[in-house]
Amino acid sequence: MRRRSLLIAVPAGLVTLAGCGDDSSDSSKADASPSASAASAAPPPKIVEGPLPAITAGTKFGTKPTVAKGSGDPSKNLAVRTVIAGGGQTVAENDFIQADYLGQIWSTAKVFDNSYDRGTPLLLQLAQGSIIDGWRYGLAGKKVGSRVLMAVPPTWGYGTQGNAQAGIKGTDTLVFVVDLLAAFNAKSSAKGKPVAQNDAALPKVGTNTDGKAPAIDIPKTAAPGKLVSAYVLEGDGEAVKESEAILCQFRGMVWETGKEFESTYAQGRLSQFSIQQMQQVVKGLAQGVTGKKVGSRVLVVVPPSLGYGDKPPSGGAIKKGSTLVFSVDILAKM
Template sequence: MRRRSLILAAVPAGLVTLSACGDDKPDSSKASDSASPSAPAPSATSAAPPPKIVDGPLPAVTAGVKFGEKPTVAKGTGTPSDQLAVKTLIVGTGKTVVEKDVVQANLLGQLWDSAKVLVDTFAAKPQFTQLAPGASMDGIRYALTGKKVGSRVEFSVPPTWGFGAAGNTEAGVKGTDTLVFVFDIQEAFSPKSSAKGKNVPQSDAALPKVGTNTDGTAPSIVVPKSAAPTKLVSNYVIEGDGPALVASDSVLVQYKGVVWNTGKEFDSTYTRGAPTSFALQQVVKGWSQGLTGKKVGSRVVIVVPPALGYGDNPPSGSGLEKDSTMVFSVDILS
């Protein structure tokens, strides 16, 4: 499993691992080095060779047939394919999704035999799924790669490319169950995605200066040789024109974190090669407070004092010392 982002509080694994999303509630105020909530349970991936992509069979969508509408999907009839049955119900006109992209989508997932719904985000908020080995269910990765943003895709996932022979007891999935999904692909983000907007002057010499490059590489962070601020700092480096975040939002971000005293990097999505997603309720207080009210599309510099970070209890192996002040550059992608 992938190393957890250090900004995140511990998050329990649950049914959302079907889609590799990050909307679970935190069960601890401490950070952990376990998998990121963007990563699935181990049983959600396999070492099986790629499946054949076949046309069907697939259950009918009997209601909610438009993009963005909650679909009603009939119970499967007959024997499902032992390969990956995929059908594009609505062909989008946006960018083509490629492997390693993070897809933002609404989705419905249910069992073939009973039509029991396992996951439904249409009544809530879209989810983020990275289409990479070890980051999402193999069946989802193979079914969505090559599709266009704006598409509605229906597909069935046999156990080989789903939860395997062990199934998933927490989700109510047996080792013989075939899963059926409908994904409405709203957007796709690559490991090179970055902020978009207007540069904002960084004129305070007492605060870190962050690079304004938007080529997908990590921006520079230059920390001044002065005492760290004792209160939270959250300023625009690049101001986007998207909606302002509220405290209940989930976000997709690129970020880099350094220690104030040394300027040394200790955590970065650029180093890991993929954006990460989380709910603002899951992160350290400095992040949740610093990002609330900021616009999507922006790059923000956040200076997190110890009281709003990890204080005297930094995560083991993080490279952070007790009472470290952290500095982050954060690109709010979605």
């Protein structure tokens, strides 16, 4: 099983489809968690520039760093320094970030976690209760492409209880090196290359990349009886595996009526879902995004047999036998 990050405060809830009820059992999140209540109850920290230990090796962005042991007593404030300034998107609170990182203990230089060795960047939201507050406050305002060095006291880390799984005591100040690889928010879109949509029997999906909901033009013909999954914009990222989860924008409509039943654009927030968990909700959607590349917009047409069949959610636009039409922007995977 893929090892999970120690940084998450609590598992992030999955944005669900068509009133199916929240599912907070996202297996891509950490079991080991700091006390969100203790950290979040504290007032915002004063952010200072030091003291901070030196990065002695692996000094280039994206390479695994080696960090010296802390010298003397750490600050009781949150120490943050941009050691490599990026020129990308400015990160704001509640954005999702994709980052590589290394974390170690100030007093011993013991590394308790790093993503470089796993070969899988961390994908998380800079939101209260979703990440330790040292990250939430320390990374807000930084730009994608930056390397940020931080020393996080217990108040904005794991609190007085520490984290026994990671060998962190309640008195330990933590040192992090964070490489900000990407950032996403409610205005994010896929940035792939447009792919011709020549089949008149299928919906046409807009190719705008301005963060607004793409138009979905459903033909006034019978819906296809089989699952359809086709690129609208083809990205150049890695293909999504069945064992992974994705971060996405999506819009869902009913073929027969043209009514929208759910949209992240309308909700003003991104969606995270595990492919395996989505198999239990809308099997056709899970199958439709599996194998597609990160950075893509995908048209997925789900027949009733792979959707809700004769058991649709109550009170919504989806009825018995409805064919579902999705436009899905695959922003990142984890």
